[in-house]
Amino acid sequence: MDNERQIEELRAKLIQEKDRVIGYPVAKDFDYSSLYKFLAYPINNVGDPYEANTYKVQTHEMEREVVDFFAQLFRAAPKDYWGYVTNGGSESNLYGLYLARELYPKAMVYFSESTHYSVRKNIHLLNLSSITIRSQENGELDYEDLENTLQLNRDKPAIVLTTFGTTMTEAKDDVSKVKGILKKLAIQNHYIHCDAALAGAYGAFIEPRIPFDFEDGADSISISGHKFIGSPFPSGVILAKRSLRDRIARSISYIGSLDTTITGSRNGHSALFLWYAIKKMGIKGLEARYRHSLETAEYCKKELNNIGIPAWTNKGAITVVFPKVSPCIKEKWQLATDEATHIICMPNVTKRQIDEFIVDMVSEKEPVASMA
Numbered sequence: 001m002d003n004e005r006q007i008e009e010l011r012a013k014l015i016q017e018k019d020r021v022i023g024y025p026v027a028k029d030f031d032y033s034s035l036y037k038f039l040a041y042p043i044n045n046v047g048d049p050y051e052a053n054t055y056k057v058q059t060h061e062m063e064r065e066v067v068d069f070f071a072q073l074f075r076a077a078p079k080d081y082w083g084y085v086t087n088g089g090s091e092s093n094l095y096g097l098y099l100a101r102e103l104y105p106k107a108m109v110y111f112s113e114s115t116h117y118s119v120r121k122n123i124h125l126l127n128l129s130s131i132t133i134r135s136q137e138n139g140e141l142d143y144e145d146l147e148n149t150l151q152l153n154r155d156k157p158a159i160v161l162t163t164f165g166t167t168m169t170e171a172k173d174d175v176s177k178v179k180g181i182l183k184k185l186a187i188q189n190h191y192i193h194c195d196a197a198l199a200g201a202y203g204a205f206i207e208p209r210i211p212f213d214f215e216d217g218a219d220s221i222s223i224s225g226h227k228f229i230g231s232p233f234p235s236g237v238i239l240a241k242r243s244l245r246d247r248i249a250r251s252i253s254y255i256g257s258l259d260t261t262i263t264g265s266r267n268g269h270s271a272l273f274l275w276y277a278i279k280k281m282g283i284k285g286l287e288a289r290y291r292h293s294l295e296t297a298e299y300c301k302k303e304l305n306n307i308g309i310p311a312w313t314n315k316g317a318i319t320v321v322f323p324k325v326s327p328c329i330k331e332k333w334q335l336a337t338d339e340a341t342h343i344i345c346m347p348n349v350t351k352r353q354i355d356e357f358i359v360d361m362v363s364e365k366e367p368v369a370s371m372a
């Protein structure tokens with residue numbers, strides 16, 4: 001096959017598949033065409049975005065503005081935050097856990113069984129000890145189990161990894177409850193990392209508020225850039241308290257900067273693209289985006305309930321959860337299926353797509369009904 005044809009076939013396939021993704025948290029309604037000209041430059045954000053750097057084909061200024069934007073959304077203390085644009089939520093989580101381990105090398109990590117799979121791998125990479133805490137039925141951390149387990153390990157520093165929007169049910173762990181438990185047990189050496197890969201982008205707009213940010217007690221927060229905001233390539237952001245990361249920063253003379261990031265070379269285009277997206281949307285636009293998704297999720301839940309499927313959502317969630325679907329529907333709609341199935345009503349998911357999905361669900365039910 002010649003190369004041109006192969007490229008065209010790939011493109012046709014991507015166009016076709018793109019519209020059927022309703023089971024994965026990736027927004028597809030973006031337009032970055034005015035940035036295409038930047039693909040002509042070898043942008044590399046190597047080094048710390050806040051430090052002087054000898055490599056100047058970079059977008060550190062935009063990167064800092066992306067960090068500022070989320071620091072404000074996450075109510076960081078005005079002078080006590082730091083962060084950078086990562087390769088995705090997994091790297092952001094790795095950074096949060098790395099920072100925590102550097103501060104408390106002998107700590108025990110606590111995370112719930114609904115935690116994203118990247119966290120276990122990160123804990124393994126960092127050679128940390130950990131204990132899995134039970135989840136409640138909705139996917140949220142079981143606070144009683146956390147308290148009892150912490151009590152038994154009171155002599156060790158505690159790193160608690162909370163999730164703000166679990167992968168399967170979009171459950172949100174309450175950071176202020178976790179903080180309260182650590183206080184009650186008088187565990188002074190503690191660190192809370194909040195994995196907010198999906199829901200961090202709209203967490204500030206959820207009503208009533210679910211505690212997850214710096215004011216609520218988090219020491220670092222991670223989000224993915226390619227999920228709710230949307231980007232042609234994976235990206236993420238890590239935010240941490242500057243006072244904490246200052247305690248572990250090391251200087252590297254080769255790049256004339258501080259080696260504070262997990263990877264060396266870093267994607268400078270993704271910082272630029274994220275910057276462009278948040279500048280275009282603004283906080284108001286991001287909020288409208290969330291309200292729209294929430295409305296679609298309500299619609300989806302109602303339509304599923306109407307055909308007798310017990311679909312449900314966690315409070316403020318854009319993820320609709322219902323019993324496992326058939327392999328055929330799972331393939332067609334690219335649905336992530338575990339013990340249950342979910343539809344994630346990302347901003348690009350339309351009521352029309354939900355209607356088409358409902359038609360498929362109904363037509364699948366019918367032959368069974370006629371057989372009975």
Ligand SMILES: *Cc1c(COP(=O)(O)O)cnc(C)c1O
Pocket residue numbers: 087088089090091093116118163165166167195196197198224225234235236
């Ligand atoms: C998606 C996700 C991650 C991983 O993020 P990537 O950007 O895919 O690396 C981590 N945690 C949660 C809860 C997620 O939803």
